[in-house]
Amino acid sequence: MTAVLEATGLGKRYRRKWALADCTLQIPAGRVVGLVGPNGAGKSTLLNLAAGLLTATTGRIEVLGARPAQGPTELARVGFVAQDTPTYAALSIADHLRLGSRLNPGWDSSMAEDRIEQLDLDPAQRAGKLSGGQRAQLALTLAVAKRPELLILDEPIASLDPLARREFLQSLMEVVAEHQVSVVLSSHLVSDLERVCDHLIILVASRVRLAGDIDELLASHHLLTGRRRDLSTLPQDQQVISASHTDRQTTVLVRTEAPILDPAWTVEQISLEDLALAYMSTAGVGGHRDHNGRKTRGVVRR
Amino acid sequence: MIWLAWRQFRTQAAVVFGALATLAVVLVVTGLRLRHLYDTSGITTCSATGDCDTVAQAFAAQYSWLQTLVGKILLLLLPAIAGVFWGAPLIARELDTGTYRLAWTQSVTRTRWLAAKIAVVGLASVVASGLLSLMVTWWFSPLDKVSKSRFAPSVFQVRDIVPIGYAAFGFAFGLTAGLLIRRTLPAMATTLVAYIAARAVVLIWIRPHLQAPLHATIALHQSGSPDGVGVRLPGASAIHPGDWMVSAQLLDPAGRPTNVIRFSAQDGCAGTHTCLNGYHQALTYQPANRYWPFQWYETGLFLGSALLLIGFCFWWITDHRAPTTHHSSSAAQPNTPAPNPSHPRPRPDDPQRVETVQPVGRLSDVN
Numbered sequence: 001m002t003a004v005l006e007a008t009g010l011g012k013r014y015r016r017k018w019a020l021a022d023c024t025l026q027i028p029a030g031r032v033v034g035l036v037g038p039n040g041a042g043k044s045t046l047l048n049l050a051a052g053l054l055t056a057t058t059g060r061i062e063v064l065g066a067r068p069a070q071g072p073t074e075l076a077r078v079g080f081v082a083q084d085t086p087t088y089a090a091l092s093i094a095d096h097l098r099l100g101s102r103l104n105p106g107w108d109s110s111m112a113e114d115r116i117e118q119l120d121l122d123p124a125q126r127a128g129k130l131s132g133g134q135r136a137q138l139a140l141t142l143a144v145a146k147r148p149e150l151l152i153l154d155e156p157i158a159s160l161d162p163l164a165r166r167e168f169l170q171s172l173m174e175v176v177a178e179h180q181v182s183v184v185l186s187s188h189l190v191s192d193l194e195r196v197c198d199h200l201i202i203l204v205a206s207r208v209r210l211a212g213d214i215d216e217l218l219a220s221h222h223l224l225t226g227r228r229r230d231l232s233t234l235p236q237d238q239q240v241i242s243a244s245h246t247d248r249q250t251t252v253l254v255r256t257e258a259p260i261l262d263p264a265w266t267v268e269q270i271s272l273e274d275l276a277l278a279y280m281s282t283a284g285v286g287g288h289r290d291h292n293g294r295k296t297r298g299v300v301r302r
Numbered sequence: 303m304i305w306l307a308w309r310q311f312r313t314q315a316a317v318v319f320g321a322l323a324t325l326a327v328v329l330v331v332t333g334l335r336l337r338h339l340y341d342t343s344g345i346t347t348c349s350a351t352g353d354c355d356t357v358a359q360a361f362a363a364q365y366s367w368l369q370t371l372v373g374k375i376l377l378l379l380l381p382a383i384a385g386v387f388w389g390a391p392l393i394a395r396e397l398d399t400g401t402y403r404l405a406w407t408q409s410v411t412r413t414r415w416l417a418a419k420i421a422v423v424g425l426a427s428v429v430a431s432g433l434l435s436l437m438v439t440w441w442f443s444p445l446d447k448v449s450k451s452r453f454a455p456s457v458f459q460v461r462d463i464v465p466i467g468y469a470a471f472g473f474a475f476g477l478t479a480g481l482l483i484r485r486t487l488p489a490m491a492t493t494l495v496a497y498i499a500a501r502a503v504v505l506i507w508i509r510p511h512l513q514a515p516l517h518a519t520i521a522l523h524q525s526g527s528p529d530g531v532g533v534r535l536p537g538a539s540a541i542h543p544g545d546w547m548v549s550a551q552l553l554d555p556a557g558r559p560t561n562v563i564r565f566s567a568q569d570g571c572a573g574t575h576t577c578l579n580g581y582h583q584a585l586t587y588q589p590a591n592r593y594w595p596f597q598w599y600e601t602g603l604f605l606g607s608a609l610l611l612i613g614f615c616f617w618w619i620t621d622h623r624a625p626t627t628h629h630s631s632s633a634a635q636p637n638t639p640a641p642n643p644s645h646p647r648p649r650p651d652d653p654q655r656v657e658t659v660q661p662v663g664r665l666s667d668v669n
Contacts, residue, residue: 051407075409082403088310089399095309102305103408139404146409 002029004150004182005050009059011206012045019045022059023206027184027199031213032176034193035186037203038280043186044083046203047154050184051080064150076106079148079181083155085139089128093121096138097145104146112145115171133164137171144175151175153185157192169196190276200272202279210279214272221275224265225251235262242278253278303410303418311423314388318430326437329372332365333441339364340444358448369445377431377438377460381468384427385497389476390489392419393615397484413620420612424473431469435462452593453546455505462597467604472497474608474615481615500607504600510548512599515586519553522578544590555580 005027012020020042027033037043048054049061052069061067066074087096093116101107116123119137121130127138136156143151153172157165173196176183187193193200200217202210210217221241228250231240235256243252253270254260260267270278308315343361348354393416396402406412439461446452446461458464475496480489518541541547554560563581588596 048403051403053403053406069406069411072409072411075407075411078407080403080407082400082407084400086400086404088401088404090313091309099306099309100408103303103410105409142404143407 003027003062004029005061005063005184007046007049007059007061010046010049010056010061011058012042012049012054013057018057018206020049021206023203023208024059025201025203025208025211027182027201029182030180031199032183032185032197033199033201034190034197034214035184035201035203036188036190036193036276036280037186037209039188040205041203042206043188043203044154047080047152047184047186048082051078051082051152051154053080053082072105076104076146077149079143079146079151081136081139081143081151081153081156084159085132085136085156087127087130087135087138090126092124092126093130093138094123096127096142097123100142100145106147108145108147111147112141115141115145119171131164133160133167136160136164136168140168140171140175144179144181147179148181151181151183153183155186155188157187157189165192172196190273194272200276202276204280210276217275218269218272220257221253221255221270222260223251223253223268223270223274224260225249225268226265229264242281303414304422306405307418307422311388311426315426318383318426322430322433322437325372325376325434328368329437329441332368336364336441336444340447345448361448362445364445369442372438373442373460374456377434377465380431380434381427381465381472382494382497383472384431384469385472385476385493386490388423388427389473390480390493391486392423392477392480393619394480394484394486394489397480398486411620413616416616416619420477424470424477424612427469427473428466431465432463435460435465450544450590452544452590453588453596458509458593458596459501459505462594463601464597464604467601467608468501470608471500471604471611474611475500478611478615481618504603508603509596509600510588512596513588513592515548515588518585518587519582520585522581522583541585541587542590544593546588546590548586548588550586551584553582553584557582 003026005025007023007025010020010023011018023042023046035043035047045054049056050063050068052063052067052075064074064077068078069075088099091099097109097112097116100112101109115137119134119141121134121138127135130138140153140156143153157168160168169192172183172185175181176196183196185193185197194214198214200210200212200214201208226249228245228248231243231250231252234240234252234254235258237258238254238256238260241253241255243250245251253275339361343357345354345357345361348357393402396405405415442457442461446457449457451457452461459468472493476489476493479492479496480486483489483492552560552563554563563578
């Protein structure tokens with residue numbers, strides 16, 4: 001697996017507080033990777049480290065095989081859309097495009113202008129007067145028109161209304177389809193990621209809780225409902241992710257590559273959102289009991 | 303990159319340089335008239351008639367409003383403006399509004415980003431102050447010829463090249479404060495306070511000792527009526543006009559510093575005019591011909607500090623990397639107070655202290 005982003009024991013401390021601690025992960029190339037996790041999981045810190053805006057306190061991070069932002073070449077290969085999509089309020093859209101063309105050797109001005117035209121934006125308009133959605137689109141335009149190999153987006157849609165969110169993700173998908181760029185996109189809204197991502201990484205408290213292609217993840221997780229029973233009676237290859245019991249009934253999320261054969265269960269396909277929530281919310285039903293040398297629960301390595 | 307720096311700065315630059323151009327017109331018109339007045343006022347010929355003081359006073363009062371506005375206010379203000387309004391927000395606003403995340407992820411290293419900003423805004427600060435100082439110096443030159451006190455703080459600090467040093471320092475300090483404090487308004491306030499403090503420190507403790515002052519000891523003589531009241535201290539009149547008296551200290555006959563000389567009209571010495579025999583006044587002063595060396599030293603001091611600060615900024619932004627606040631919607635942002643900017647504030651290694659003594663007032667309460 002070639003990795004666009006590889007972190008080893010990565011940590012970032014602000015004063016006394018660790019925003020990211022001992023994070024080890026690999027993000028595969030050629031995918032649209034969704035990075036999800038609760039607030040404070042370290043997503044933003046990780047992506048800022050990847051963009052070279054932060055320097056790691058401990059550990060190592062490589063982006064496209066190099067230290068992030070160590071020179072103009074490395075900077076040119078990564079496009080970054082920061083959280084809240086900052087733009088210069090006093091500068092017009094046209095100014096921003098000029099900024100892009102002046103500061104990026106690989107600037108694709110026709111692409112940038114086409115995008116602004118498609119978005120129906122007036123180039124003379126000041127960025128400060130744009131709506132949140134329009135500003136996000138402008139920031140995305142700046143990031144993609146420099147023609148990066150890797151596009152990093154740090155919660156670009158968090159503050160957008162549902163319509164603007166949909167339009168933004170639509171734009172993003174068009175860019176990905178057209179230019180074969182690897183994408184890492186963080187969000188705490190899994191439902192948004194489902195539409196655009198083909199790979200998912202769940203980060204909880206700096207640790208990778210789950211990583212894998214979304215198709216595979218959905219195929220290997222099953223929501224089982226049946227009469228109340230003891231979970232220790234489950235087959236060995238079925239790994240319990242979360243479980244809930246009522247007086248009569250047991251609902252359990254299991255992970256297994258094998259088909260579910262037990263007729264006592266009603267097997268349901270789980271949605272990606274529920275899957276992600278199960279991994280994020282359960283600090284470890286089942287999983288943390290893994291002392292017997294099995295792979296850390298949930299982490300797929302290929 | 304220069305383009306972006308200029309694009310962000312051009313409105314402010316237009317305002318300031320436009321104002322300077324307007325001021326230039328006013329100063330040229332009035333300055334030429336001032337020169338004409340100088341030639342016709344009789345100052346050049348008054349030594350023959352002997353009423354130079356009156357003529358000089360009348361001339362010095364010309365355009366007093368403009369003297370105050372330009373000499374006292376504008377040129378004192380401009381370097382502070384360069385620091386507070388240009389230097390401090392330069393990086394702080396980008397950190398404040400988050401736009402640094404846009405700027406620093408273009409294909410330009412942040413060293414170049416900073417260099418371009420300094421090149422455009424720093425240079426503009428220095429050039430604006432230099433131009434204003436040039437205009438002011440030219441405009442004031444006939445007045446300065448008359449007043450002859452080029453070392454007076456109100457003159458020395460607003461002429462020739464020192465304003466350039468002040469502007470460079472103000473800008474560089476603002477830049478550093480912005481980088482460390484990371485918020486625009488606190489950085490501006492800090493810059494203003496630090497700028498005033500630095501100027502005061504230099505004025506009070508450093509400038510008098512930029513070169514070892516000269517010393518003169520002058521014996522006091524009693525004069526005037528025999529009742530002993532008429533005592534005149536030699537003071538400034540003992541040194542050349544234009545010299546800068548740094549300190550004056552009375553010494554009693556034993557050579558000890560004193561502030562008061564007590565004697566009364568009944569004392570025997572009053573009649574013989576010998577009461578002050580043995581008393582001296584010890585003066586330390588900087589001769590007038592040190593004006594230019596002092597201009598250079600002080601400019602160098604401020605420029606050097608500015609360069610150190612700018613060097614620090616480059617180090618901080620690259621090697622050290624500004625510790626970026628965590629922009630998180632969860633508001634779990636570590637609200638870190640910036641470390642105190644430990645800017646180098648040079649201190650004189652001169653052990654001498656300047657005594658500000660006012661012996662004249664005390665002497666008048668003889669009896």
